[in-house]
Amino acid sequence: NAGVTQTPKFRILKIGQSMTLQCAQDMNHNYMYWYRQDPGMGLKLIYYSVGAGITDKGEVPNGYNVSRSTTEDFPLRLELAAPSQTSVYFCASRGQGSNQPQHFGDGTRLSIL
Amino acid sequence: GENVEQHPSTLSVQEGDSAVIKCTYSDSASNYFPWYKQELGKGPQLIIDIRSNVGEKKDQRIAVTLNKTAKHFSLHITETQPEDSAVYFCAASIGSNYQLIWGAGTKLIIKP
Secondary structure, three states: OOOEEEEOOEEEEOOOOOEEEEEEEOOOOOEEEEEEEOOOOOEEEEEEEEEOOEEEEOOOOOOEEEOOOOOOEOOEEEOOOOHHHOEEEEEEEEOOOOOOOOEEOOOEEEEEO | OOOEEEEOOEEEEEOOOOEEEEEEEOOOOOOEEEEEEEOOOOOOEEEEEEEOOOOEEEEOOEEEEEEOOOOEEEEEEOOOOHHHOEEEEEEEEEOOOOEEEEOOOEEEEEEO
16 A cells, blocks of 8 residues: 655756646545645645645645646646745645544655755 | 644653653644654654543553643653654644644654
8 A cells, every 4th residue: 555655756956947746645535735844844734635626725835836636646836946945845645534644655855956 | 823832842862761742732723633753754654643522642652641721732752762763743733624733843862
């Protein structure tokens, strides 16, 4: 059982470039989340989705976009990369119901130079 | 805005001793409080959680306590082992879509 899979694991971008961070889960979870983790800080929510076709902004959405065309996939798009977006990005998913925990992928480490 | 404060940022304990990490939250509507462990290069993994209708929960060497009146909750690890070395995060639920707001993390170091 793969759980939550994130690709790529590492990436270096130049300022102004764009890229898509991929996230896929095979647990048939409705809820999916994108977080960023900066050194010495907790996780900050970027975007989340409660099901296919539905997305909403989190705490720090500026500079990012998401889509949710299927239950399994929740890609995160950076359109014009900026140095402030250097971070580790985590995707998580959870099932329906109040007792379900969030399950995390192993992250994408992104550097913008 | 709502926040979660976590202390200490670093905790060093002798192997076999106990470790305690504390968190306070601001949203009185929070009702779910998970604790996650993050090892180097990995994503956070749930180790224990507690709901607001429970004051304490235990799972082998790990326990969590919740004081809703004071809006704080704590993680207790007894008989610490080298494999307990990691970064630990607390979180509190906010909103209506199972969102979480996270503490800044505690780096736990177990000294042999």
